[in-house]
Amino acid sequence: MERIIIEKNLGGIEGLISITPHLYGDRRGSFIETYNKRDLENAGIFVDFVQDNQSTSVNGVLRGLHFQIKYPQSKLVRILKGEVFDVAVDIRPGSATFGKWHGEILTDSNRKQMLIPRGFAHGFLVLSEYATFCYKCDDFYHPEDEGGLSWNDPDIGIEWPDVVIEHNERLGSDEYVLKSGVPLLLSAKDKNWPSFKEYLVENNIDLEGRK
Numbered sequence: 044m045e046r047i048i049i050e051k052n053l054g055g056i057e058g059l060i061s062i063t064p065h066l067y068g069d070r071r072g073s074f075i076e077t078y079n080k081r082d083l084e085n086a087g088i089f090v091d092f093v094q095d096n097q098s099t100s101v102n103g104v105l106r107g108l109h110f111q112i113k114y115p116q117s118k119l120v121r122i123l124k125g126e127v128f129d130v131a132v133d134i135r136p137g138s139a140t141f142g143k144w145h146g147e148i149l150t151d152s153n154r155k156q157m158l159i160p161r162g163f164a165h166g167f168l169v170l171s172e173y174a175t176f177c178y179k180c181d182d183f184y185h186p187e188d189e190g191g192l193s194w195n196d197p198d199i200g201i202e203w204p205d206v207v208i209e210h211n212e213r214l215g216s217d218e219y220v221l222k223s224g225v226p227l228l229l230s231a232k233d234k235n236w237p238s239f240k241e242y243l244v245e246n247n248i249d250l251e252g253r254k
Contacts, residue, residue: 049086054145056133058160060088061147066154075154077121090117092179100169100176103225106233107166108132108192115161117181125174126150127167128204132192135162141252144201164192168203191236198239
């Protein structure tokens with residue numbers, strides 16, 4: 044019996060990994076070993092985590108795309124309750140997949156986790172009524188070191204599930220909503236991250252990821 048199922052290089056992006064732990068259960072309930080350092084190292088995955096974070100969000104919340112600039116973090120993300128579409132964007136200078144994104148549906152029932160290496164922007168969209176999201180980090184959070192990219196930048200081209208543009212007659216403007224009609228909910232900061240092109244210019248990086 045496999046203790047964990049590992050899929051490496053998701054979407055053809057080197058270092059992006061999914062990890063699914065085995066579920067042990069009987070009529071009393073169930074048990075999952077959500078993290079085992081030895082199992083990961085046996086699979087060739089060496090990350091030293093130093094911080095655990097947890098957030099709760101309602102349906103339609105979109106968080107991202109986030110990264111730390113001088114203190115990049117690897118993240119091991121998973122869902123305790125609910126369903127999210129989790130996205131990682133490769134912003135590693137010199138990477139063969141620079142600017143490419145990959146997304147995975149993470150739920151409490153599929154138990155899938157995503158290991159996102161350092162050098163990625165990260166975000167997620169809540170698809171369920173409510174979601175509890177948690178993740179391990181291999182460096183500490185530095186609030187002064189936050190960076191981000193626009194969640195809907197066309198040059199990145201993330202295909203967020205269930206997101207559509209709807210005209211608001213009352214406001215006389217278009218707005219993003221889920222197909223169910225639930226409005227997309229973003230923080231003020233997440234509404235104003237720079238575009239991918241602006242990020243490249245600011246960091247003297249060309250479209251191929253070369254400095």
